[in-house]
Amino acid sequence: MDLGFSAEEIAFRAEVRDFVAKNLPAAIHDKLAGGHHPSKDDIVTWTRILAAKGWGAPHWPVEWGGTGWDAIKLSIFTDEIQRGHAPESLAFGTSMVGPVIATFGTQAQKERFLPRILDLRDWWCQGFSEPGAGSDLAGLRTKAERDGDVWVINGQKTWTTLAQYADWIFVLARTDSSVKKQEGISFFLCDMKTPGVTVRPIQTIDGGHEVNEVFFDNVRIPAENLVGEVNKGWDYAKFLLSNERNGIARVGVSKARLAKIRRLASLGVYGDKPKMDDPVFRMKLAAAEVELKALEMTQMRVIAAGRTAPKGKPNPMSSVLKIKGSELQQTTTELLMDVVGPYALPYQPEQGDRWNEPSVGPDWASTIAPTYFNTRKVSIYGGSNEIQRSIIAKAILGL
Amino acid sequence: MDFDLSDEQKLIADNVARLMKDKYGFESRKAYGAAANGFSDELWRQYADLGLLGAPFAEEDGGYGGGAVEIMLTQEAFGRALALEPYFACVVLAGGALRHGATAQERAELIPEIASGALRLALAHAEPQSGWNIFDVKTTAKRDGDGYRLDGEKGLVINGDSAQKLIVLARVSGAQRDKDGLGLFLIDADAPGVTRHPYPTQDGRRAAEISFAGAKARALGEPGQAGPAMARVIEDAIAALAAEAVGAMAEAVEMTTEYLKTRKQFGVAIGSFQALQHRASDMVVALEQARSMMYLAAMSTSETDAATRARSISAAKAQIGRSAKFIGQQATQLHGGIAMTFEYKLGHLFKRLTMIDMSYGDADYHLARLGEGDSLFD
Secondary structure (H helix, E strand, O other): OEOOOOHHHHHHHHHHHHHHHHHOOHHHHHHHHOOOOOOHHHHHHHHHHHHHHOOOOOOOOHHHOOOOOOHHHHHHHHHHHHHOOOOOOOHHHHHHHHHHHHHHOOHHHHHHHHHHHHOOOOOEEEEOOEOOEOOOHHHOOOEEEEEOOEEEEEEEEOOOOOHHHOOEEEEEEEOOOOOOHHHHEEEEEEEOOOOOEEEEEEOOOOOOOOEEEEEEEEEEEEHHHEEOOOOOHHHHHHHHHHHHOOOOOOHHHHHHHHHHHHHHHOOOOOOOOOHHHOHHHHHHHHHHHHHHHHHHHHHHHHHHHHHHOOOOOOOOHHHHHHHHHHHHHHHHHHHHHHHHHHHHOOOOOOOHHHOOOOOOOOOOOOOHHHHHHHHHHHHOOOOOHHHHHHHHHHHHOOO | OEOOOOHHHHHHHHHHHHHHHHHOOHHHHHHHHHOOOOOOHHHHHHHHHHOOOOOOOOHHHOOOOOOHHHHHHHHHHHHHHOOOOOHHHHHHHHHHHHHHHOOHHHHHHHHHHHHOOOOOEEEEOOOOOOOOOOOOOOOEEEEEOOEEEEEEEEEEEEOOOOOOEEEEEEEOOOOOOOOOOEEEEEEEOOOOOEEEEEEEOOOOOEEEEEEEEEEEEEEEEEEEEOHHHHHHHHHHHHHHHHHHHHHHHHHHHHHHHHHHHHOEEOOEEHHHOHHHHHHHHHHHHHHHHHHHHHHHHHHHOOOOOHHHHHHHHHHHHHHHHHHHHHHHHHHHHHHHHHHHOOOOHHHHHHHHHHHHHOOOOOHHHHHHHHHOOOOOOO
16 A cells, blocks of 8 residues: 555656646636636637647547546646646547547547547537436437438537537437437537527626527538437447546645635735634635545545446446535635635626736635636536435445 | 555455454444453454454564554454454554654563563553643653652543553653653553552443552653654554544444335335435545545554644544544434434444544544644645
8 A cells, every 4th residue: 555656656747737837828827826717719729738748638549649648647637737727628528529439439530520629629518408408317308300311400408518619519319209218319419500500698697608508490410420329329428427527526626726715815905814814714724625635535546446447337436526526616615705705795707808907806806706606516517416426325325 | 556455464454354243243242341341352362363463563573564554454344343352552552652652672572462462551641631632741750769650640541441551651851731751651550559440431442540649660762752752652543543433434334324225114215215315425425535534544654744744644533533423423313213222333333433533632623733734735
């Protein structure tokens, strides 16, 4: 038993940290460190810097541009990207549709799509959730019907993250209504410019525009844009969702936020002493750090167990990571609310390129409350924490 | 980074698990606990035969060359079974005092006796006024010829009622809470001037309040220099208790799961109710977080930087305390009335978990301590 990192892993961490420090444009770093959202250009710029280094999608098969790193190195890489306030890779491409295409797609689909995901020439979004299909995803009603050489899609998707920037959307649609709901779903790739696709923004409680509704009105897509076999889409979706759970703990995000909390709480912007001098606050901060330290170890245990586990079999322990990881992301945003105090109040919506203009109150205060509100989403998405508890009850406890 | 055990460690884990399975059913435990000293002499001999008592000590001291991992594996199995034998008191606490505070010659004299099962030691360090401050020591040791005379009151001496010898933390100089000026002293438990007041504990064990009135003792290590050694003894003790707690928590989660599957109400197994499933799932989360910190604690005992070591140990104890309270309370609730009975094992797991939290600083104590220092992350 040895819980330390090897010399090679320590050197690797230093290499990634150094690369981020030297190559992440300062304006992007400062924007994200301040709690602002990256723009589309920020994400594209950084993805191309990583892609040029060969790090565009490190976890992919080497033949399609992956690195061949083991799970520990992949986890160190993600941790350093998150801690360094760099934009994260657009998961809809690199972590979701990319691996599905690489595993189940045709050679032509791989050659056409994978290189364009790697350097973000194609921006992908996810057409899964529907107004009537959230936690019960398999209950989706968007339909695809065959008409000669094309599939005709009708229906509505929702909560589609960053669809306003997207070139492509991957869509789960019902292709057979006469069978069990999981057995009549297929997986399609759809160009967002196809006639009949409409994107409508949803404003979230923080005032931001991250998610959208996407409508399909007789959208005709070529038959070659079906992935794998007809009516096997649910299998591919499950495969995709098990990949989504990798890194779901987001330990690096919470670490970065804890460091920010310590820095800001030491400033002493109002009152007679810095927040850091408040023993009640310090105990709450310590409690969050303890849970995060434990979560980091739990994540390492899951990774270590994955080395000997059969490939492609989802580990229900990832539900533990999801629950605790999301709770800690939320706890840390609450601690930031403790730090900002009364200057949580002014509502100063994000202004795109003008994010850095003078603000009311401390210059770091404007994103604190929106981040707190926005972060409530993390226990809802990716399989709500209640769904995760049901998975643990069934898959770990056998209830 | 790996969580793999060596072949020797696997053997220890397998052996102790098998022994607990064969000999430590809950009815047997009741019988062992009813003995005068509150545990089974027969099992103590078997622990010695299996090498458990000597495992964590260095070979040059007469041990078998293991360390924190061997203690962790043993304590986890003992935690599941709620084993009563004085392993923690003798091997972890008193043995720790020897490892960290005694001379090589003293270790070579005493550790083989522990390993063979012949000598049961207890460590008398706490006092009625000291709370969780290990340096709060009023008991004095005064030089007398080639030995020392002890005067004062020691409290909460775990298995101090039946130990043959005691290691006593006493002050040779300085004020009541000074970290300097402390020494470790060895004395026969029935020596003249030693008065023991034995009693049972909430978790079915035995302890004693012990007073010393001019009792003649011999020094271990260098008198006056025992403070840093005691700090390490307590860190090792916390790591060992973390493992025991994880064993007890894992047992509580398993018992609860089994109960949810078999107990029927409204014509169905109560485990089919989502409200109960989700409580049980939260217990799994709390258990896995605790297990992670059990590993961290065990590995941290050999960390050379004292501040880093202290922070990791405090973090582990805080997590263990929070998880133990949550799991103990939830397991009791999910069992319903049966958990409230003395005859059923679950309530005893809950009580042991609660007393582990109350030992060497509860969760809030360690969180406050962490709050005073730097971040756990670099």
